[in-house]
Amino acid sequence: MKYTLYLGCTVQSEQFGLEASVRETMPRLGVELEDMKGASCCGFPALSSVSKVGWHYLSARNLAIAEEMGNDFLPLCNGCHLSFVETMHYLEADPDLKNLINTHLEKEGLQYEGKVKVVHLLEVLHDRVGEKKISGELVKPLEGLKFASHPGCHAIRPSDIQKVDDPEDPRKLDNLIKALGAETFDYPEKIDCCGSQLAVASGRTTLKIAGDKLQAVKSYGFDGLVTTCPFCFKMYDGRQRAIKGALKDSSLDVPVFYYTQLLGLALGFRPERLGLQLNQSPVDGLVERIME
């Protein structure tokens, strides 16, 4: 299984924990990753809000490079994944738009045909590697720990364009958590938004939206929250201290992990190889417990 790896802005510039844990764990599961040359931003959310053509140009540009490379295309970010899937959908439906985009791409010697297969990390792990393979490789099963599953909006909606998981009852991340020997259970806020895309317009509202969910997760007795999305992670982990301040809730302390960080710990990798020193939420207690 070989994939073209697309990092995207947030991952390559600051969310190193996701990238490091993906690069570390995937080869152990038989997944080979090939880096891109000449990649750029996918256009979401910067360009989709101000220039639809610019957005589709940027997404199609990366897809065109991926087409040349030939592998299935694996973006690490939920936002990028949706951006690529949406662009493919709209360019397929509108030949005029596809032609317009290709006239821009030609200037760099690129051409978009729309034949690359875009896959989500959850699909690679759940549908292609599989829970059985993951369970079979465990060195340190995460027994006795309960994690809240947060797949993130852009992984599951809109269901008429992408089919990563069920839009109202997503299960794949839950199954993957269980494959590590940990527990998970449904909670009412599971498919709720992290609010990160509102940060550009209203920082305060963003913190409130993310904080409500963190408080709920804590109240249900979860030991931590798990996601694969860098935007959501950045909100729940990186902004958790700001959320505590905004909500005036000093007791709010929810350890937040990328799924691949937990996977890496369960596979026996050292925490620093998984970028766990970068998590800003209080993860030390759980990491020590798993490493014992």
Next chain:
Amino acid sequence: MADSDEREVKFISLMLSRAVSGMNAEVCDQCGKCSSACPVSKEIEGFNPRQMIGKVALGKNEELLKGEAIWTCTTCLKCRERCQEEISPYDVILILRNLAYRAGYNYPSGYDDFVKGVKETGFISAPQSVRGRDGGRVTRSDLGLPEVLGPTDMELFRGIVDGIVKAGKRN
């Protein structure tokens, strides 16, 4: 107006008409599933996708284009997912943002930073040294992550993006 400008404006208008075509008071029965699913409606008084769709259906776009509300959607897509009539407030809001930007109305200044970043490096943001939990700074190379290679010919790339993305009066 340059040819590519004309094509873009035509394209945005076409998208809006597609998104709202056949949409009127009879199609949108104002059931409110979009608003009840909306995370922003809970927090910001007056943000209401159901009312937005009502206004667009009546052709009252101007007020929406000039207001702040269209910029406060989180793009969670629940409204699009749950609408029984296949109306997508999410798509309508993003098209309205495009129109407001081209018309030179106010928009959050962060979007200028995004576009600037893309033009400078190919990405919204370049690799940073990030703070670890113990306060120490960590770079990509500290973690053994490969160097990020953006567009090979940045000048050419920048020219293409410049040719496509044009704000209204503000820039």
